[in-house]
Amino acid sequence: MAKKRKSSGKFIVFEGLDGAGTTTQANLLSKYLENENWPVVVTNEPTQGPMGLIIRLVLSNRLIFSAQTKEMEILSNNSIALLFAADRLDHLQHLIIPKLEEGVIVICDRYHLSSYAYQMGNDSKNLSWLQTINSKCLQPDLIIHLDTSLSVCEKRRSKNRWYRDLYEKPEILEIVRKNYEYAIKDMRQQGVNIVTIDGNPPEKVVFGEILSVVKSHFPEMFPGDLPLFNT
């Protein structure tokens, strides 16, 4: 087997609505980079860690019973946001930072932008509090946001799912979509590196776009690929 190349560690995040194709594209990018002999790890949020397990119970509606009122009651968006922030800090401590320090390229399926889009709800004023509780989180080197229409996402989700997570309802995802737009604009103004790519076309087409974005952001990793100049 060829020896792995040395990388200075890169942190790349995929974002999008449920069904946008983030898992598919994170895996395609990982395979491509592995074939090029780069050390890569793919990870995702919510994680498989202790906080992630609680979050998955919330998302699958199995943690909705209130001991006080004896009623069915979903946790508030703010409580869920704190669980995600705690899960993210644990993820950073136990996987993301150690791997980056080893020089591994970390590809993460969802990160803090998901909290901004999904937990902001109907009020954009919530963004600054969400940013505060995530302020200890390392900023990714690159966030790739897959902009896939609600109807395409819905079609893709219905292909292989027999249940719906907490947020997988058209009326909620419509709000999440607007929140993505709002939060991305705000983060770009703060200098965060976010690229939006059309997620609607077939997998290979989307991947081609992603690859050219990755190559132009990390040219030192692809020294043979000369940039195209307009003449």
Ligand SMILES: Nc1ncnc2c1ncn2[C@@H]1O[C@H](COP(=O)(O)OP(=O)(O)O)[C@@H](O)[C@H]1O
């Ligand atoms: N560009 C694409 N065109 C068609 N189908 C896709 C595309 N990307 C993903 N899919 C399919 O859609 C479904 C959801 O994709 P997935 O990557 O799991 O989405 P996400 O992780 O964003 O929820 C999967 O069955 C996957 O094979």
Ligand SMILES: Cc1cn([C@H]2C[C@H](O)[C@@H](COP(=O)(O)OP(=O)(O)O)O2)c(=O)[nH]c1=O
């Ligand atoms: C990371 C994160 C995810 N989520 C939501 C988005 C998804 O609906 C859900 C589970 O994510 P995931 O299992 O990645 O679902 P999918 O493969 O469909 O993208 O968690 C938040 O609400 N806030 C967050 O901070």
